[in-house]
Amino acid sequence: MKTKHFCPYCGDGLTDKHVEGRVRRWCDQCAAPVYENPVPAACLVTADPDDRILLVRRSVEPKKGSWCLPGGFMELGETPEEAGLRELHEETGISGKIETLLGITTHSGNIYDTVLVAGYLVREYSGTPYAGDDADAAEWFARGDMPEIAFTSHKAFIDIFYTAYI
Ligand SMILES: [Zn+2]
16 A cells, blocks of 8 residues: 655654554644545446346556456545446446445555445446446456456455346
8 A cells, every 4th residue: 555654734744653553644743643544435246137247347557457347436425326336337338227235345455555345236227338437348248258357356246246146
């Protein structure tokens, strides 16, 4: 993960200090820790009538060139459902409706230490997928024909779908 060097509020340099049970980045000027928390994201298992799943091939780091579920980070003011459906539309052109929550898990990121990922199922949708933002391909994959998935959290949601929803 990336380390914060300056206070986002006053611009002073940060140091490490043991506060409230763990080592945190500390600002002397503000006399306060700079709290760091997991960053929430949402991703979508979008399944077609043949139970194929929509994957995108990433055109940006991390894991550029590998396949994953459409998804991304929540913006301020969004619900996780809104974030997931927005990302689905931005990355594939598909407009979807969420059927259910598949689960919530975490994975380690290279910028953020911990990403909290909510996975949702979409089986009602409109549109034909194309490669949109952050993707250079968007395609349907059958269960036996699945490429390697870039993120363990995404793979887990795909497994939950095939285990519990078909
Ligand atoms: Zn400060």
